[in-house]
Amino acid sequence: MENGFYTLQEFMTFTKGVTYVIMVISLFVITGFWLFLTGRDEDSQPNEPGGTEHHHQGGGHV
Amino acid sequence: MSGKNTFTSRSLLTPFNLVAGLILIVGAVITVLRFTRGLAGVTHLSNDNPWGLWIGFDLLCGVALAAGGYVTSAAVYIFGMKRYHSAVRPAILTGFLGYAMVVLALNYDVGRPWRLPYPFVVQQGTTSLLFEVGACVALYLTVLFIEFTPAALEWLGLKRARNLVTRLTILLTIFGVVLSTLHQSSLGALYLIAPSKLHPLWYSSYLPVYFFVSSIVAGLSMVLFESTLAHHYFGDKMDEKHLRENTDVTLGFAKAASLTLAGYFTIKVIGIAMDNNWRYLATGYGLWFLVELLGFVALPCFLYAVGVRDKNIRLIRWTAVLTVLGIILNRLNVSLIAFNWRLPSSERYFPSWMEIMISVFVVTIGILVYRFVVTRMPVLYEHTDYPSSH
Numbered sequence: 001m002e003n004g005f006y007t008l009q010e011f012m013t014f015t016k017g018v019t020y021v022i023m024v025i026s027l028f029v030i031t032g033f034w035l036f037l038t039g040r041d042e043d044s045q046p047n048e049p050g051g052t053e054h055h056h057q058g059g060g061h062v
Numbered sequence: 063m064s065g066k067n068t069f070t071s072r073s074l075l076t077p078f079n080l081v082a083g084l085i086l087i088v089g090a091v092i093t094v095l096r097f098t099r100g101l102a103g104v105t106h107l108s109n110d111n112p113w114g115l116w117i118g119f120d121l122l123c124g125v126a127l128a129a130g131g132y133v134t135s136a137a138v139y140i141f142g143m144k145r146y147h148s149a150v151r152p153a154i155l156t157g158f159l160g161y162a163m164v165v166l167a168l169n170y171d172v173g174r175p176w177r178l179p180y181p182f183v184v185q186q187g188t189t190s191l192l193f194e195v196g197a198c199v200a201l202y203l204t205v206l207f208i209e210f211t212p213a214a215l216e217w218l219g220l221k222r223a224r225n226l227v228t229r230l231t232i233l234l235t236i237f238g239v240v241l242s243t244l245h246q247s248s249l250g251a252l253y254l255i256a257p258s259k260l261h262p263l264w265y266s267s268y269l270p271v272y273f274f275v276s277s278i279v280a281g282l283s284m285v286l287f288e289s290t291l292a293h294h295y296f297g298d299k300m301d302e303k304h305l306r307e308n309t310d311v312t313l314g315f316a317k318a319a320s321l322t323l324a325g326y327f328t329i330k331v332i333g334i335a336m337d338n339n340w341r342y343l344a345t346g347y348g349l350w351f352l353v354e355l356l357g358f359v360a361l362p363c364f365l366y367a368v369g370v371r372d373k374n375i376r377l378i379r380w381t382a383v384l385t386v387l388g389i390i391l392n393r394l395n396v397s398l399i400a401f402n403w404r405l406p407s408s409e410r411y412f413p414s415w416m417e418i419m420i421s422v423f424v425v426t427i428g429i430l431v432y433r434f435v436v437t438r439m440p441v442l443y444e445h446t447d448y449p450s451s452h
Contacts, residue, residue, distance in 0.1 A: 018335045
């Protein structure tokens with residue numbers, strides 16, 4: 001049988017087990033990612049011309 | 063701002079107008095062919111592939127990319143993020159035009175488009191997901207229209223009507239979020255009926271969740287993308303408030319998009335694990351799936367984060383383009399590329415040039431209407447009679 005599973009029980013045990021492991025890993029990775037994302041939140045203004053923004057209209061808009 | 067709402071007439075013979083005019087002429091001819099010869103006359107659709115480019119691109123991508131309306135209005139009016147207020151009207155306009163173009167394209171795709179109102183007046187078919195999608199799209203298009211009317215009413219000088227509609231803002235926002243949650247996910251749920259046709263890597267019982275979560279990313283990225291274009295082409299229409307708030311909006315939306323992409327990536331991996339589809343990753347379709355997952359989900363997630371950390375507005379804007387392309391790729395993968403993947407290539411669907419032209423035609427109409435509106439109505443600036451009152 002494909003994947004070596006003989007019963008639904010075996011399949012569910014395996015896939016749910018892997019999923020739980022992924023979720024635990026995600027918990028740590030996403031927490032770390034959040035810290036990376038917000039790490040410089042308290043810093044001030046964005047880079048000005050010559051840096052990264054293209055301020056030909058004096059700013060931007062959404 | 064007195065000069066903002068006066069449309070300066072220039073020569074109509076610009077390269078953009080010439081190309082747009084050509085597309086409109088070709089589109090009009092194909093439209094006549096479509097409604098005189100039927101679907102078979104202009105499309106490559108068949109019983110094996112009844113849904114083609116007009117569903118995969120015009121509808122699925124159109125609805126996803128029009129999600130900026132509910133995302134932005136929810137952020138501002140429900141979550142109280144008033145610093146993004148200047149982003150609401152452009153997002154609502156983009157959303158409204160997006161949905162209007164979806165409905166326009168649907169008239170080409172549906173065999174008998176005059177029967178589109180049937181679910182509401184003849185036979186409901188309430189057990190069908192398509193009924194729910196149809197009802198939600200129709201209602202949400204109406205909601206978006208009403209949400210946008212204050213700008214049109216300000217332009218027309220109808221103060222009382224405008225004030226009346228403005229009082230409905232929070233109600234319309236909540237209604238819009240509810241409807242969007244329903245139909246964005248239901249569009250993914252439509253494919254739950256085809257587990258044998260859709261490739262296992264794209265098929266999942268979580269498809270509705272994938273479509274909904276990715277629609278949030280699409281909405282956020284589309285607002286950023288649209289703002290880049292508006293900034294470039296309609297910068298002279300913007301007032302100080304819009305220009306001042308732009309950096310906050312860009313950084314805030316990029317941060318939200320980055321975090322949502324991280325969540326989306328996680329649930330996509332969990333979907334593979336739940337169905338134990340790891341073995342498919344080593345196949346050709348698996349590599350294509352990895353291109354989508356790593357190149358158009360993980361990469362923009364990281365680039366958005368770097369852009370937010372470095373406050374690199376240009377990087378964020380390019381990342382928004384990458385993300386929008388990723389959403390289009392995902393919808394085309396689900397509806398066309400990974401659909402009927404078992405069929406031999408001779409029986410696979412590829413759109414005819416006329417189908418592609420109609421899609422270009424519909425997008426062009428949307429762009430032209432957008433240009434018409436923003437050059438006349440207070441979308442990118444506040445009307446002098448209503449400062450910060452909406």
